[in-house]
Amino acid sequence: MAKAYLVDTSRCMACKACQVACKQWNGLPAEKIDKVESPQNPPDLSAITWTLVRMKEAVSSGKVRLLFFKDQCRHCIDPPCQMSAVIPGSIYRDEETEAVIHTKRTRYEDFEDIMCPYDIPREDPKTGRLFKCTMCIDRVKNDMLPACVQACPTGAMQFDDREEILKMARERLDKVKAIHKNASLVDADEVSVIYLLIEDAELYGMIRNPMGKTVFA
Ligand code: SF4
Numbered sequence: 001m002a003k004a005y006l007v008d009t010s011r012c013m014a015c016k017a018c019q020v021a022c023k024q025w026n027g028l029p030a031e032k033i034d035k036v037e038s039p040q041n042p043p044d045l046s047a048i049t050w051t052l053v054r055m056k057e058a059v060s061s062g063k064v065r066l067l068f069f070k071d072q073c074r075h076c077i078d079p080p081c082q083m084s085a086v087i088p089g090s091i092y093r094d095e096e097t098e099a100v101i102h103t104k105r106t107r108y109e110d111f112e113d114i115m116c117p118y119d120i121p122r123e124d125p126k127t128g129r130l131f132k133c134t135m136c137i138d139r140v141k142n143d144m145l146p147a148c149v150q151a152c153p154t155g156a157m158q159f160d161d162r163e164e165i166l167k168m169a170r171e172r173l174d175k176v177k178a179i180h181k182n183a184s185l186v187d188a189d190e191v192s193v194i195y196l197l198i199e200d201a202e203l204y205g206m207i208r209n210p211m212g213k214t215v216f217a
């Protein structure tokens with residue numbers, strides 16, 4: 001059964017438990033950072049950071065607020081990264097969960113142009129291999145939640161069968177809209193990681209790109 005996530009940003013408090021859990025479960029080392037210049041830490045995704053709570057200061061209804069966005073691979077329904085893979089099978093969709101998996105053969109140099117509209121896969125500079133979120137497929141296939149979802153203390157992340165998540169997302173949106181009138185779901189029909197934003201995507205620093213995807217500018 002196809003799986004999906006709901007990331008409800010109205011419930012995120014940027015505790016970063018998801019970031020830590022991802023590192024722990026996947027055995028990923030900490031980033032070496034010389035100077036911490038922002039509460040968004042580390043500053044970006046990398047071959048050893050597969051998820052990150054992005055933070056953006058925005059003015060809404062005359063008030064300054066910090067918006068949070070837990071970035072990760074969206075596990076696209078028709079993955080542009082897979083379509084751009086030169087080596088057959090180096091990127092595939094898992095039949096059971098529909099997770100998009102980049103294998104050991106997914107190397108930056110094998111792409112004429114890595115087409116990820118969300119700018120997710122990152123190259124390991126030593127090996128040339130591309131890395132990103134795996135949907136914790138090793139856990140999910142053993143009836144466990146993805147590590148980041150399991151770790152979230154506020155319920156900002158949910159993971160379930162896609163139809164359940166879509167239903168949950170629509171119901172939650174109706175509730176959130178009563179408080180945040182500009183709340184919306186992002187690219188819900190095209191991805192398996194469905195974000196509920198509490199403000200216009202623009203305030204998060206996002207635009208609609210020519211492919212019709214909502215991406216960071
Ligand atoms: S699903 Fe697993 S690999 Fe993906 S961001 Fe969450 S913890 Fe990391």
Ligand code: SF4
Nearest residue numbers: 073074076081100116
């Ligand atoms: S977000 Fe990028 S890396 Fe992930 S499935 Fe979509 S195109 Fe591929």
